[in-house]
Amino acid sequence: xxxxxxxxxxxxxxxxxxxxxxxxxxxxxxxxxxxxxxxxxxxxxxxxxxxxxxxxxxxxxxxxxxxxxxxxxxxxxxxxxxxxxxxxxxxxxxxxxxxxxxxxxxxxxxxxxxxxxxxxxxxxxxxxxxxxxxxxxxxxxxxxxxxxxxxxxxxxxxxxxxxxxxxxxxxxxxxxxxxxxxxxxxxxxxxxxxxxxxxxxxxxxxxxxxxxxxxxxxxxxxxxxxxxxxxxxxxxxxxxxxxxxxxxxxxxxxxxxxxxxxxxxxxxxxxxxxxxxxxxxxxxxxxxxxxxxxxxxxxxxxxxxxxxxxxxxxxxxxxxxxxxxxxxxxxxxxxxxxxxxxxxxxxxxxxxxxxxxxxxxxxxxxxxxxxxxxxxxxxxxxxxxxxxxxxxxxxxxxxxxxxxxxxxxxxxxxxxxxxxxxxxxxxxxxxxxxxxxxxx
Numbered sequence: 001x002x003x004x005x006x007x008x009x010x011x012x013x014x015x016x017x018x019x020x021x022x023x024x025x026x027x028x029x030x031x032x033x034x035x036x037x038x039x040x041x042x043x044x045x046x047x048x049x050x051x052x053x054x055x056x057x058x059x060x061x062x063x064x065x066x067x068x069x070x071x072x073x074x075x076x077x078x079x080x081x082x083x084x085x086x087x088x089x090x091x092x093x094x095x096x097x098x099x100x101x102x103x104x105x106x107x108x109x110x111x112x113x114x115x116x117x118x119x120x121x122x123x124x125x126x127x128x129x130x131x132x133x134x135x136x137x138x139x140x141x142x143x144x145x146x147x148x149x150x151x152x153x154x155x156x157x158x159x160x161x162x163x164x165x166x167x168x169x170x171x172x173x174x175x176x177x178x179x180x181x182x183x184x185x186x187x188x189x190x191x192x193x194x195x196x197x198x199x200x201x202x203x204x205x206x207x208x209x210x211x212x213x214x215x216x217x218x219x220x221x222x223x224x225x226x227x228x229x230x231x232x233x234x235x236x237x238x239x240x241x242x243x244x245x246x247x248x249x250x251x252x253x254x255x256x257x258x259x260x261x262x263x264x265x266x267x268x269x270x271x272x273x274x275x276x277x278x279x280x281x282x283x284x285x286x287x288x289x290x291x292x293x294x295x296x297x298x299x300x301x302x303x304x305x306x307x308x309x310x311x312x313x314x315x316x317x318x319x320x321x322x323x324x325x326x327x328x329x330x331x332x333x334x335x336x337x338x339x340x341x342x343x344x345x346x347x348x349x350x351x352x353x354x355x356x357x358x359x360x361x362x363x364x365x366x367x368x369x370x371x372x373x374x375x376x377x378x379x380x381x382x383x384x385x386x387x388x389x390x391x392x393x394x395x396x397x398x399x400x401x402x403x404x405x406x407x408x409x410x411x412x413x414x415x416x417x418x419x420x421x422x423x424x425x426x427x428x429x430x431x432x433x434x435x436x437x438x439x440x
Contacts, residue, residue, distance in 0.1 A: 028133035029057040033125050036062065036094035040140040042170045044102040047138045049177050050201055056135055060099065060114045063124035064091045084118040092116045122155055126163035136201065137165045156301045160282050164312050166197050171307040177203040178277035183210050184266055187238045190281040194311035195246050198279040209254045210239060211269065213262040263299035270305055279309045334413045344379035351376050355439040358404060362432040370404060388427055390436060406434045
């Protein structure tokens with residue numbers, strides 16, 4: 001997608017806190033990612049507590065990269081050193097030794113399977129987490145917040161970029177369930193989902209502080225005074241609604257509104273008000289955008305003075321919510337390809353300016369959202385290349401909109417709800433399906 005910046009005030013957050021059926025977090029085991037180094041020691045006591053608290057099992061995962069050497073003008077190539085089987089056996093012995101050192105009870109250790117694979121470590125760990133539908137992936141941050149694992153300094157960020165499993169980066173010294181929790185929220189469906197993931201992992205009597213960082217709501221600029229007042233009012237209303245939605249019997253909820261740069265203000269807040277855990281959704285709007293993770297999640301992973309739980313913001317939440325309320329097939333209308341361009345123009349006229357979520361379901365990389373709260377500007381179809389183009393923004397004028405092209409269209413259908421309101425446009429194409437969902 002390509003974008004051109006436009007100057008407009010941010011939406012009031014209450015617009016984002018739309019009705020959403022609660023999405024159940026993954027229910028698989030707690031998965032420890034270990035490289036057998038001291039930096040991953042902190043994961044074991046925390047994982048043990050989480051498994052006991054949630055009634056789930058534990059698995060330990062490790063991956064060894066194939067040894068390689070750089071060759072001039074060529075990519076690194078595998079060396080003829082230890083075989084994969086030998087590397088796996090070596091790492092398995094190391095991880096089991098680490099397990100014996102940190103979990104003295106032999107019967108308890110026996111209930112913790114150890115899986116070791118060879119390959120690119122992050123990808124192997126992501127794949128195992130996906131296979132298990134892991135509830136949470138626990139990794140060590142090392143001492144002083146430094147990511148010291150041999151997997152690589154930016155491993156946590158890559159786990160979030162490539163996977164959908166919540167990642168708990170454990171600060172050295174955390175040996176209890178989090179009791180003081182900061183939950184960063186923008187009141188979107190994804191930050192609500194992050195809260196649903198986080199709360200079962202916290203102490204039953206935890207104090208949960210909901211923190212929203214607003215833009216600089218200066219009242220000095222002409223015309224912004226009323227907006228600033230309305231924004232603050234809407235934030236307080238959103239805090240009340242979110243607190244009611246998340247309410248737990250023994251937990252205490254607090255709310256804080258900050259202003260300024262989100263990542264900088266959150267770090268400053270955590271330094272002034274220490275917490276056991278900070279929680280954020282990654283807010284990666286799709287696979288490509290997740291390769292450049294939202295600055296808040298990236299800064300927290302690198303610099304937060306406490307453990308960090310990051311919940312990937314993918315289309316999984318929307319897909320799971322839709323699965324709870326299936327649409328009868330007789331409300332789906334297939335548009336013939338020979339009439340598609342005209343029908344798309346008519347669809348645009350009916351919904352021009354409507355906020356949309358666009359998601360791509362690919363068989364090779366899974367489900368990823370391309371964008372949310374996108375105002376529909378136009379749609380067209382080129383029969384010669386079977387290319388459907390979606391445009392979003394204030395107008396279809398070049399340079400004033402976002403555009404997304406879907407090549408290889410095979411079938412397009414419009415899905416309506418029980419009352420006859422159009423809710424989704426589904427485009428089946430080579431390799432998967434693209435969905436445009438009209439937001440509530």
